[in-house]
Amino acid sequence: MAELETVRDIGWKLTAYCNCDRCNDIPKTKTESGHIISENDHQFICAAPKDIPFGTEITITGGWNGKVRVEERADGVIGKRLDIFQKDHASVIAFGVKNDCNIEYQIKMAKLS
Ligand SMILES: [Zn+2]
Numbered sequence: 001m002a003e004l005e006t007v008r009d010i011g012w013k014l015t016a017y018c019n020c021d022r023c024n025d026i027p028k029t030k031t032e033s034g035h036i037i038s039e040n041d042h043q044f045i046c047a048a049p050k051d052i053p054f055g056t057e058i059t060i061t062g063g064w065n066g067k068v069r070v071e072e073r074a075d076g077v078i079g080k081r082l083d084i085f086q087k088d089h090a091s092v093i094a095f096g097v098k099n100d101c102n103i104e105y106q107i108k109m110a111k112l113s
Helices: 089-095
Strands: 002-017 045-047 057-062 066-072 081-085 098-110
Touching (some): 002 089, 066 081
Parallel strands (some): 002 081, 045 066
Antiparallel strands (some): 002 098, 045 081, 057 066, 057 098
16 A cells, blocks of 8 residues: 655756757657657656656746656756756746745655554
8 A cells, every 4th residue: 555645845946958959969759757748748747856756746836836747857857956848948048947946746655564
């Protein structure tokens, strides 16, 4: 059995990426999780550190407001950092860096008996 536990944290940094050759050496059709990338994913999917499982929905407030789903991993996305997918590179530049964000998500915890 697994129980859902709510995780809340502060002080997260948000950056953005897109599928251009500046953000990815080779444009990708699928994320690390196997999700097929579409234009509709704009600001709805993200890369997150490995301790947040794929499929987790994260609500972000503070420096930016939105809800994103973890579908990607990236070398630089470690610690308190999320990388939010954008539809093009102009949007990546416009997004910039958002500091001091609050995050909240639910995670399945193995039940300790
Ligand atoms: Zn880009």
